[in-house]
Amino acid sequence: MMAGRVRQPLTAKTVASLSKPGMYGDGNNLYLKVSGENGKSWIFRAMVQGRRRDYGLGSAGLVTLREARDIALDMRRIARSGGDPRPPESSDELTFSQAAKRAFETQKVKWSSDKHEAAWWATLEQHVIPVLGDQPLNKINTKDVYELLEPIYQAKPPTAKRVRQRMKVVFAWAKGAGYYHKENPVSSLTSAFPSPRNSSNHHNALPWQDLPDFMLKLHQREGLSARLTEFTILTCLRSGEARSIEWAFLQGDTLTIPAHLMKSRNRHRVPLSRQCRKVLDLIPRDDPRLVFPGSISRKTGERSILSVNVYKALYKRMGVDGFTTHGFRSTFKDWCMDTGVGDWEVSEVALAHVPGNSVERAYARTDLFEKRQELMQKWADYAMQHVWPKPPRVKLAKHRRARL
The missing domain is CATH 3.30.160.390 (Integrase, DNA-binding domain)
Incomplete structure (x- = not known):
């Protein structure tokens, strides 16, 4: 034709x-x-x-x-x-399993972590598909979803919350694609299964006053995990972002991280302080691609990034506790606010946050790079003061005016 x-x-x-x-x-x-x-x-x-x-x-x-x-x-x-x-030939023939697989394929393109991808599917495969997998999607209603979630919520509320969120995505996909013509049966269950109370969602952080002593103790240790931790603290990156760094991302005194590796899904430039570049110089190029390579993957034959567990193992060897790696971002923020060194907006961008409301963000056309250069250098000067002390300033004697 x-x-x-x-x-x-x-x-x-x-x-x-x-x-x-x-x-x-x-x-x-x-x-x-x-x-x-x-x-x-x-x-x-x-x-x-x-x-x-x-x-x-x-x-x-x-x-x-x-x-x-x-x-x-x-x-x-x-x-x-x-x-x-x-x-499927028609919406009446589409089962929950088929819809879940299609929704999964459309969702996974936005995930940067293979671990999250596997966990997303495993949640449905373990808790939902054995019960509702073969059911025609159009015949599943809110009562069916409630009866599925209720026993999970009684045993493991956080798991029930993840199951509910992922089921909601499946029905949202099916509705948008024209396979489900009723209201999303999961949407009305938010109040039925409230999130469990959590006394604090904040990561434990090291007080900024204790950071210079910690950095000295950290720098005295050998090994890639110690250098990774120094790099993570000096750049204020999230642990996953720091562990994923490639040599190709480094150009002079600037680190440019592609959008797909960032939580914000925006490209992020990091100004590298003098101390941070010194840390990078101490790292052997054991892998041509990754700065912090882990073990060799059986699937690809290439080195994977270091496991997130290396941080906790390092702290145990050092005999320190009471804080998390992610908490160092709070340490940085507290230091900025308490000392008045950095403006709130500049420190937010340094943390790869997107400050302001949607209108303000739409008009923001700069990443405040020059201001962040100054801020990150001051942060490194403070953090590494016991490792690499700043050279004292030489005061030049003023020329005395010639007496008349």
Whole structure:
């Protein structure tokens, strides 16, 4: 069938008016197939395992243009990852397991951690799929979800919260893709299963007054984990961000971290202090890619990043406790606020936070790099004062005026 000529992308008005047989492209591998006056259907066309395949997405009278685009976008992502993008023939045939797999494929592209990806799927596989996996999605209601979650909540409230959140994502995907036409059955259960009280969600932090002595004790230790910890503290990075650093990210006195490795999903530039560069100079280049390489992966044959557990093991060897690695970010923030060294906004950007409301962020066009350079150097001067003391300033004698 010859492809019809129509200006892209399609519009709802165009879809309704087209009558000439043909394939009308909308972009992202989505086509409207017109075979007669009342014969309009959506087609997803893609290369799968080296062959061109056409997948029917349903009648244009039942599936809207917006719904077809959402389905096609999900299928395109699955096809690109090597999976089978074939959709169920109708929404009535879609089971929770099928919907969960499709939702998982669309969600995992935004995760930077393989561990989180595995945990996300394992939660559904362990707690939901054995009970509701084979059930048609359209027949699952709020009562079914409540009966599933209630015993989990009684035994493990944090686990129940994660199960509820991930089930909500599955139904949200199905609703957006046109496979679930009722209200999300998980949304109304927030009050039914409130989050457990937690006396404090803050990570324990080392008081900033104790930091110079700690850094001296830390610097006296050999090994990659000690250098990693120094680097983490001096850059104010999160532990996962610090452990993922590659040599290619380092250019002179600037570290540039790609967006996919940052929690904020924004590229982050870090000004490196003199002390931080000295720490990097002490690290052997045992791996051409990673600054802090771990063991060799059996899957890829390449070195993985160091485990997050290296920090805790290091503190145990040092005989120190009462704080966490993430807590050093609070140590930095407290130091800034108590000493007045750094402005609130500058210290927030140094922590890779995005200060301000949505309007203020929309107009923010700078990452305050020069101000952060000054702040991070002062932070390093303070933290490493017992390791690398600043050279004393030489006071030049003032020239006396010649007496008349």
